Amino acid sequence: MPELRLNLVTREWVIIATERAKRPEDFKAAVPERPVPPPYLAECPFCPGNEGKTTEERFRISEGDAWKIRVVANKYPAVATVGEKRWIPDGFRRTVTGVGLHEVIIESPAHNMNPALMELGHVNDLIGVYRKRFVEAHRDPRVEHVIIFRNHGEGAGTSLEHPHSQIIGVPVVPVQFRDRVQAAMHFFDNTGECLFCHILNKEKGYGVRVVLETAHFLTFIPYAALSPFHTWVFPKRHSAVFSDIRDEEAADLAMNLKTVLSKFYWGLDNPDYNLVIRSSRPEDVKNEYCHWYLSVVPRVTKAAGFELGSGMFINTGLPEESARFLRDAPIA
Numbered sequence: 001m002p003e004l005r006l007n008l009v010t011r012e013w014v015i016i017a018t019e020r021a022k023r024p025e026d027f028k029a030a031v032p033e034r035p036v037p038p039p040y041l042a043e044c045p046f047c048p049g050n051e052g053k054t055t056e057e058r059f060r061i062s063e064g065d066a067w068k069i070r071v072v073a074n075k076y077p078a079v080a081t082v083g084e085k086r087w088i089p090d091g092f093r094r095t096v097t098g099v100g101l102h103e104v105i106i107e108s109p110a111h112n113m114n115p116a117l118m119e120l121g122h123v124n125d126l127i128g129v130y131r132k133r134f135v136e137a138h139r140d141p142r143v144e145h146v147i148i149f150r151n152h153g154e155g156a157g158t159s160l161e162h163p164h165s166q167i168i169g170v171p172v173v174p175v176q177f178r179d180r181v182q183a184a185m186h187f188f189d190n191t192g193e194c195l196f197c198h199i200l201n202k203e204k205g206y207g208v209r210v211v212l213e214t215a216h217f218l219t220f221i222p223y224a225a226l227s228p229f230h231t232w233v234f235p236k237r238h239s240a241v242f243s244d245i246r247d248e249e250a251a252d253l254a255m256n257l258k259t260v261l262s263k264f265y266w267g268l269d270n271p272d273y274n275l276v277i278r279s280s281r282p283e284d285v286k287n288e289y290c291h292w293y294l295s296v297v298p299r300v301t302k303a304a305g306f307e308l309g310s311g312m313f314i315n316t317g318l319p320e321e322s323a324r325f326l327r328d329a330p331i332a
Contacts, residue, residue: 124250
């Protein structure tokens with residue numbers, strides 16, 4: 001019989017469609033074949049030698065005379081770097097000037113590289129760049145919230161094949177994040193415990209949805225995963241803010257991230273996916289009820305009319321089976 005499971009973090013009901021459920025292996029069929037990209041593409045603006053085709057460079061990690069990771073201003077930013085933040089109320093209309101920060105993190109000189117295939121040290125460097133740019137974005141007094149994300153593949157919304165992530169600082173706090181903070185606050189008020197720590201400890205104890213456990217992180221499929229193989233990476237140490245991560249934790253996160261993305265790459269034939277780091281602001285580092293985490297959502301199914309009309313999701317992949325498949329999936 002199908003089950004309706006409540007995702008305590010998102011407060012969304014999910015239909016776990018047991019009678020329509022697919023075997024984890026069946027989701028490979030939803031992954032379109034993609035040509036193997038070359039290591040270098042002359043017309044790609046992110047490839048070495050084309051640095052003049054990108055906008056202002058804001059940070060880089062070098063390797064000898066060459067660059068290893070570059071951060072540049074987005075050529076077509078979602079928000080404007082220049083301008084004053086202003087609220088403009090007008091009757092029933094509410095407007096805020098679209099100012100903030102929008103950067104592109106070019107993850108590697110190699111056009112055909114991605115974190116699933118990178119050396120672990122390179123992924124660790126990438127986590128370090130995420131942290132530095134997160135802190136820098138929050139120095140802007142106009143920025144209220146910062147999102148770090150990675151779109152992999154056309155089905156996930158990427159328009160450039162060269163491996164890259166993005167960071168956007170916006171002048172408002174998105175309602176999705178506010179709702180999750182509210183849920184966490186209510187849970188803390190009722191129990192005196194961080195909701196995320198509670199979930200982490202329960203999932204660790206059950207074990208059936210755990211993909212990987214290391215010294216500092218737990219990678220698992222949530223009980224009420226919104227879609228097949230929807231994966232969370234939770235830090236074991238309670239922390240509300242991503243930039244609070246310690247060096248040894250960053251190295252451990254790099255290992256968890258590379259491992260799970262490698263399992264997607266080899267086990268699911270390199271699916272499109274979205275990766276997001278969800279975090280509070282640096283000034284909220286000491287709050288007891290929020291907990292930053294990383295989410296990876298493979299795009300092996302599509303939302304349709306029911307999801308759009310109800311706000312509920314139908315998951316045709318059993319979370320327990322998805323976790324088992326990923327535990328057993330190769331990483332190279």
